[in-house]
Amino acid sequence: MRPLTHPSIDDVSVEAILHALSDPVRVAIYAELANAGCPQTCSSFLTVRDRDIPKSTLSQHFRVLREAGLIRSERHGVEMRNTSRCAEIDRRFPGLIDAIMNAHRVQSAERAKASRRKSAASG
Amino acid sequence: MRPLTHPSIDDVSVEAILHALSDPVRVAIYAELANAGCPQTCSSFLTVRDRDIPKSTLSQHFRVLREAGLIRSERHGVEMRNTSRCAEIDRRFPGLIDAIMNAHRVQSAERAKASRRKSAASG
DNA sequence: AACCGTAGTTCGTAACTTATGAACTGCAGA
DNA sequence: TCTGCAGTTCATAAGTTACGAACTACGGTT
Numbered sequence: 001m002r003p004l005t006h007p008s009i010d011d012v013s014v015e016a017i018l019h020a021l022s023d024p025v026r027v028a029i030y031a032e033l034a035n036a037g038c039p040q041t042c043s044s045f046l047t048v049r050d051r052d053i054p055k056s057t058l059s060q061h062f063r064v065l066r067e068a069g070l071i072r073s074e075r076h077g078v079e080m081r082n083t084s085r086c087a088e089i090d091r092r093f094p095g096l097i098d099a100i101m102n103a104h105r106v107q108s109a110e111r112a113k114a115s116r117r118k119s120a121a122s123g
Numbered sequence: 124m125r126p127l128t129h130p131s132i133d134d135v136s137v138e139a140i141l142h143a144l145s146d147p148v149r150v151a152i153y154a155e156l157a158n159a160g161c162p163q164t165c166s167s168f169l170t171v172r173d174r175d176i177p178k179s180t181l182s183q184h185f186r187v188l189r190e191a192g193l194i195r196s197e198r199h200g201v202e203m204r205n206t207s208r209c210a211e212i213d214r215r216f217p218g219l220i221d222a223i224m225n226a227h228r229v230q231s232a233e234r235a236k237a238s239r240r241k242s243a244a245s246g
Numbered sequence: 247a248a249c250c251g252t253a254g255t256t257c258g259t260a261a262c263t264t265a266t267g268a269a270c271t272g273c274a275g276a
Numbered sequence: 277t278c279t280g281c282a283g284t285t286c287a288t289a290a291g292t293t294a295c296g297a298a299c300t301a302c303g304g305t306t
Contacts, residue, residue, distance in 0.1 A: 001255060001300055010233075014226045015145050022141035043253060054295050059255055078253050078302045093229055099222035103137045106216060110133075124271055124284060166282065177266055182284055201273045201282050 004066065004073050009088045012069030014096070017089070020068035021100055025053060026061050030070055030084065031101060039074075039081035127189065127196050132211045135192030137219070140212070143191035144223055148176060149184050153193055153207065154224060162197075162204035 021027045028048050033040055042062055046053060053061075062082065065071045069089065073082045086097050144150045151171050156163055165185055169176060176184075185205065188194045192212065196205045209220050 014223065014230050015147055015150070017226075018141040018145035018223070022138050022145055024138055027138070041253075055254070056256080056295055056297090057293090060293075060295090062254090075254090075301090078251095080254065093222075093226035095218065095222040096226045099216075099218040100137065100141070103140075103216035103219045107137050164282080178283070179267070179285080180265055182282095183264075183266095185283090198273095198283090201280095203283065 004075065006066060006072055007069045009069065009085075009092055012089065012092060014093065016068040017070060017093075017096070020064050020070055023061070023064075024049070025051075026065055027100075027104055029061060030065060031104060033071060033082055034084040034086050034097070034101065039083045041079045041081065043079070127198065129189060129195055130192045132192065132208075132215055135212065135215060137216065139191040140193060140216075140219070143187050143193055146184070146187075147172070148174075149188055150223075150227055152184060153188060154227060156194060156205055157207040157209050157220070157224065162206045164202045164204065166202070 021030060025048050029045050032045070042058055043055075045058060046055070062071070062073065062080075066073050070085060071082050072085050073080050075081075089097055144153060148171050152168050155168070165181055166178075168181060169178070185194070185196065185203075189196050193208060194205050195208050196203050198204075212220050
């Protein structure tokens with residue numbers, strides 16, 4: 001099992017960040033990590049937005065987030081503790097993460113509204 | 124040849140925007156379009172950041188940008204005129220495009236600095 | 247110590263996506 | 277009508293992603 005590696009903040013690229021956050025599962029994971037006050041384990045994301053994610057897939061998603069520089073992961077015994085690196089990233093790319101998370105919220109709110117309309121129409 | 128289609132602004136998703144702009148060629152095209160005061164043709168991007176892009180590849184890149192809702196393309200005779208939809212997007216996702224373009228500028232400036240250092244060291 | 251259960255990783259492969267050359271469409275001017 | 281230009285489509289090769297099965301690593305039990 002290879003050791004966990006994190007890019008130095010100066011090696012973090014916009015492209016990698018955008019790519020990592022262009023996946024709905026990853027952006028949901030990242031949003032939850034960024035909001036959480038304390039580290040979260042991988043397995044707390046086995047269900048994301050009512051969808052079950054296989055463990056192997058989840059492991060890959062965490063690797064993508066980590067290698068993009070978005071999160072920091074530390075092994076503690078049998079589990080992994082993940083935290084967002086948002087403060088560092090915000091220093092390098094001011095406002096980027098905030099704007100993405102904000103856009104994500106706008107879109108989620110809209111989706112919730114649309115699905116309420118739909119269930120009202122059908123029920 | 125199928126007609127050009129543009130998503131309505133309400134159907135534009137954050138994921139599609141981030142995916143479209145996570146490619147270095149596309150983000151360079153988009154940045155130039157957003158800065159340009161007037162529409163630009165596809166062929167003005169046959170060379171991007173000192174790299175030649177095949178016409179067919181370029182055509183796909185423009186399609187991705189268009190379908191993500193980032194640009195508007197209109198055929199005028201033999202050529203296509205492309206403009207950025209940044210004002211519309213900014214209304215839907217405030218600050219998103221600005222933050223991405225700004226991060227992109229930060230990174231380009233850094234790259235330029237690094238390559239100057241390199242050529243000074245070797246020369 | 248040997249064993250078990252939990253948390254996460256790796257590997258192989260099938261499914262999907264992207265890049266590109268070749269052949270095409272469609273327009274404008276000679 | 278012919279020619280050339282701007283961009284598109286198609287076929288396919290190359291690259292990426294998803295996920296089950298088999299694995300590692302750790303901590304607690306017996």
